[in-house]
Amino acid sequence: MEEKTTPHLQRKIRDGSNAIARQFQMQSETNGNVEPNDPLGEETLFSPVKGIVHKYPNRVLWKTTYRCAAHCQFCTRVRQIGSPEGDLEDNDIASALYYIEAHPEIDDVILSGGDPLVVPQISMRIIAGLRNIPSVRVVRIGTRLPIHSPKSISSLYMKRLFKELQACTDNFQTYVLVHVNHPDELDYEVVDAIRTIRSYGFPVLSQTVFLKAVNDNEEALEELFKKLYYMGVTPYYIYRCDYVKGLEQFVCDIESEREIMTMLHKRMSGIALPRYIVDVEGVGKIPVPLGFWDVPDINHCQDYQGKTIQL
Ligand SMILES: *Cc1c(COP(=O)(O)O)cnc(C)c1O
Numbered sequence: 658m659e660e661k662t663t664p665h666l667q668r669k670i671r672d673g674s675n676a677i678a679r680q681f682q683m684q685s686e687t688n689g690n691v692e693p694n695d696p697l698g699e700e701t702l703f704s705p706v707k708g709i710v711h712k713y714p715n716r717v718l719w720k721t722t723y724r725c726a727a728h729c730q731f732c733t734r735v736r737q738i739g740s741p742e743g744d745l746e747d748n749d750i751a752s753a754l755y756y757i758e759a760h761p762e763i764d765d766v767i768l769s770g771g772d773p774l775v776v777p778q779i780s781m782r783i784i785a786g787l788r789n790i791p792s793v794r795v796v797r798i799g800t801r802l803p804i805h806s807p808k809s810i811s812s813l814y815m816k817r818l819f820k821e822l823q824a825c826t827d828n829f830q831t832y833v834l835v836h837v838n839h840p841d842e843l844d845y846e847v848v849d850a851i852r853t854i855r856s857y858g859f860p861v862l863s864q865t866v867f868l869k870a871v872n873d874n875e876e877a878l879e880e881l882f883k884k885l886y887y888m889g890v891t892p893y894y895i896y897r898c899d900y901v902k903g904l905e906q907f908v909c910d911i912e913s914e915r916e917i918m919t920m921l922h923k924r925m926s927g928i929a930l931p932r933y934i935v936d937v938e939g940v941g942k943i944p945v946p947l948g949f950w951d952v953p954d955i956n957h958c959q960d961y962q963g964k965t966i967q968l
């Protein structure tokens with residue numbers, strides 16, 4: 658995966674944000690020769706048609722493209738990002754729509770990638786198709802464009818796309834999921850871009866990845882989740898960084914992650930706290946237990962002050 662940033666990110670790196678530099682600048686320690694794997698079995702185990710990952714019975718992930726406005730150096734899909742191979746032809750879109758229609762148990766479609774907002778015309782066609790499938794009740798847009806290039810959110814293409822989604826309200830509910838990892842990312846331009854998305858009436862949620870030397874400390878995450886909460890964005894997930902070959906320098910120690918999330922649970926509102934998840938290869942998302950219970954003994958737990966409670 659080549660290095661790719663945007664003028665917005667470049668400016669923030671110049672202004673001294675180490676958290677952003679580390680996410681987007683190629684690390685010298687990265688071994689460019691390793692062959693990255695497919696840690697979640699997306700291609701091998703769960704893809705019935707091009708672009709679709711069907712792992713959980715009622716929801717599918719649809720990779721609308723492999724392109725992103727900037728390349729996150731820790732990306733789970735490092736093997737694909739930036740490649741034109743992810744571009745969908747009309748017949749790929751038709752096959753995927755046919756698959757979804759033929760599986761009425763699917764009520765929830767997650768547009769992902771790559772970044773679906775980087776290919777608005779493709780996303781428009783997908784949305785127009787999903788609108789005609791009555792079993793689809795939720796469409797989620799997973800994006801990082803507001804962070805990479807906040808100004809793009811007010812482009813004409815985006816406006817058309819959001820209006821189209823708004824017009825689908827009777828068919829399905831739209832949610833927007835923004836990937837954000839550090840409070841440095843939430844400057845006033847980004848806040849404004851997210852406000853624009855919210856002005857169309859879509860609930861906005863966030864997703865975060867635990868990243869070594871970026872956000873693996875209580876202060877950074879507390880500030881991030883509070884900033885999101887204050888602006889009306891619900892923190893949804895925080896993931897363990899996937900075990901992708903070549904990305905080891907980003908993976909944090911699971912015990913310190915657990916400790917950080919446990920500490921945050923002691924002092925923050927539940928609304929501001931994302932679910933802490935590990936995505937296990939070939940399996941799926943599993944919640945990581947926090948330090949409140951002495952598993953496997955579930956007759957005792959601890960309160961927020963650390964006092965043991967007999968149940
Ligand atoms: C994460 C994911 C989903 C969505 O999971 P939710 O828990 O509903 O957010 C769906 N499909 C795949 C393949 C995923 O990785």
Ligand code: SF4
Nearest residue numbers: 725728729732771801
């Ligand atoms: S925006 Fe998402 S898909 Fe694109 S490079 Fe970053 S993490 Fe990967």
